[in-house]
Amino acid sequence: MRGAVLYAPGDVRFEERDAPKIIEPTDAVIRMSATCVCGSDLWPYRGISPVAQPTPMGHEYCGIVEEVGRAVTSVKPGQFVIGSFFASDNTCPNCKAGYQSSCQHKVFVGDAQAGRLRVPLAEGTLVATPEVPSDDLVPSLLTLSDVMGTGWFAAVAANVKPGTTVAVVGDGAVGLLGVLSAKQMGAGRIIAMSRHDSRQKLAREFGATDIVTERGDEGVARIKDLTNDVGADSVLECVGSQESMMQAIRATRPGGSVGYVGVPHGVDLNGEELFYTHVRLHGGPAPVRRFLPELIQLVWNRKIDPGKVFDLTLPLDQVAEGYRAMDERRAIKTLLRP
Numbered sequence: 001m002r003g004a005v006l007y008a009p010g011d012v013r014f015e016e017r018d019a020p021k022i023i024e025p026t027d028a029v030i031r032m033s034a035t036c037v038c039g040s041d042l043w044p045y046r047g048i049s050p051v052a053q054p055t056p057m058g059h060e061y062c063g064i065v066e067e068v069g070r071a072v073t074s075v076k077p078g079q080f081v082i083g084s085f086f087a088s089d090n091t092c093p094n095c096k097a098g099y100q101s102s103c104q105h106k107v108f109v110g111d112a113q114a115g116r117l118r119v120p121l122a123e124g125t126l127v128a129t130p131e132v133p134s135d136d137l138v139p140s141l142l143t144l145s146d147v148m149g150t151g152w153f154a155a156v157a158a159n160v161k162p163g164t165t166v167a168v169v170g171d172g173a174v175g176l177l178g179v180l181s182a183k184q185m186g187a188g189r190i191i192a193m194s195r196h197d198s199r200q201k202l203a204r205e206f207g208a209t210d211i212v213t214e215r216g217d218e219g220v221a222r223i224k225d226l227t228n229d230v231g232a233d234s235v236l237e238c239v240g241s242q243e244s245m246m247q248a249i250r251a252t253r254p255g256g257s258v259g260y261v262g263v264p265h266g267v268d269l270n271g272e273e274l275f276y277t278h279v280r281l282h283g284g285p286a287p288v289r290r291f292l293p294e295l296i297q298l299v300w301n302r303k304i305d306p307g308k309v310f311d312l313t314l315p316l317d318q319v320a321e322g323y324r325a326m327d328e329r330r331a332i333k334t335l336l337r338p
C-alpha cells in the first residue's frame with residue numbers, strides 16, 4: 001500500500017508503507033473512498049511546525065469497512081463510514097458531554113492520505129451512512145470528517161441562533177463552511193471576511209449576505225459600521241493568528257460569543273482587554289463525532305453541499321501537487337481519490 005509521507009518542509013512523497021491491519025480488538029481497517037489535504041497540514045508543510053522525522057500525513061477520511069476487530073459491533077465490513085481525526089471511545093465522561101476530541105482515550109488518526117487506514121476505537125469513532133452512497137455524495141461526506149464538522153462547531157461555539165448577526169474571520173475551507181453552518185442554523189445576516197474573488201463567490205453561495213475585505217482594526221471598524229456600532233452577535237474565528245483572534249474578539253458585541261477553531265499559532269491574549277469586552281470565548285479542536293449523525297443526514301438528504309469547497313481533485317498519487325496548490329493558494333482544498 002502507498003501513502004503520503006512528509007520528509008521535510010515542501011517535501012511530500014507518495015511511497016510504499018506497511019498495509020494497516022487489525023492490532024487491537026477495537027480496531028477497524030477501511031479502504032479509502034476519498035481523503036484530502038487540510039489547512040492544518042500546511043503548518044508542517046511550510047516548516048512552521050517542525051518535521052522531526054518522516055511523518056505519514058492526512059487525518060480526513062471516509063471509506064468502506066474491510067475488517068473489524070472482535071470487539072467492534074456497531075459497524076461491519078461493506079459499510080461506508082466516516083470518522084473524526086480523533087478516534088474516541090464515545091463512552092467516557094468527556095465524550096458523553098459532547099467533547100469527543102477530549103476523549104480520555106483519544107487517539108489521533110494521522111495517516112489517512114493512503115489507500116487504507118486503521119481506525120482505533122472504531123466502535124465509538126465510526127458512523128455508517130444509511131447505504132453505500134452514490135459517488136457524487138462522497139466529497140460532501142468526506143468534509144464531515146473534519147472541515148465541515150469544524151466549521152459547524154465554530155458556529156455552535158459562537159452560539160449562532162436564528163435571526164442573529166454572524167461574522168466569519170477566515171476564508172479558508174473552514175471559514176467558508178462556517179458560513180454554510182451559520183446559514184443552516186438560521187442566522188439573519190452573515191458577514192464573510194475575505195479579499196479573494198473566488199472565495200467571496202463561494203461564501204455568497206453558502207449564504208453570506210455581506211463581504212468585508214478589510215483586515216485587522218479596519219476590518220473591525222467595517223463590522224461596527226455594518227452593525228450600528230455594536231458588533232456581531234457571533235464571530236467565528238477560523239484562522240488561528242494573533243491578528244485574526246483580536247479581529248474576532250473586537251468585532252463581537254458585549255455579551256456576544258467568539259467560536260474559535262483555528263489552531264492558534266503565537267496567539268497571546270491580554271486579560272485586561274478581554275475583561276472589558278464582555279465577550280464569551282469557546283473553541284478548541286472540534287468534537288466532530290458529536291455532529292456526525294446530524295450532518296450525515298443533512299448531506300444524505302441533500303440539504304447541504306459542503307463538498308463545494310473542493311476546487312481541485314487529484315488522484316492520490318499526485319498528493320504532492322495537492323499540497324503545492326494549497327500552499328500557493330491556487331486551491332481552496334484538494335480532494336484526493338485513490
Ligand SMILES: [Zn+2]
Pocket residue numbers: 088089090091092093094095096100102103104105106
Ligand atoms: Zn471518550
